[in-house]
Amino acid sequence: MQSTNSLLNRITYNPKQCGGIPCIRGMRIRVSDILDMLAENVSSGEILEDFPDLEAEDIQACLLFAFRRTNIPKLTVLIFGLMLNFLQI
Structure with a gap:
């Protein structure tokens, strides 16, 4: 399993690509x-x-990214549940 920072490094921002969307x-x-x-x-x-071209770690990185970016408690619980489901696969 990759570290949190390693996973989050998979998420990139480029203003010239997809309008700067992650x-x-x-x-x-x-x-x-x-x-x-x-x-x-x-x-x-x-x-x-x-x-x-995606790897399983990319999906995990997306979930971690969303988890880190939300302040809404119910949404945080939902994303955390998705992360747990993903890790069981």
Whole structure:
């Protein structure tokens, strides 16, 4: 398992790419797109099939990124639950 900092380093910002929206490892895959898919009950396996350049750690990084960015307690609990589900796979 990677460290928190190592995971968060997978999330990149580039004002010239996707309007500066957080992406994964410099690719044009937005963190928000992965989070939306997870919210729609798309499994991490399906996401990895749909995006062959992604790694499981990228999905974990998206969840950690969202967890760190929210101050809404109910949303924090939901994201934490998704993280626990992901780690059991």
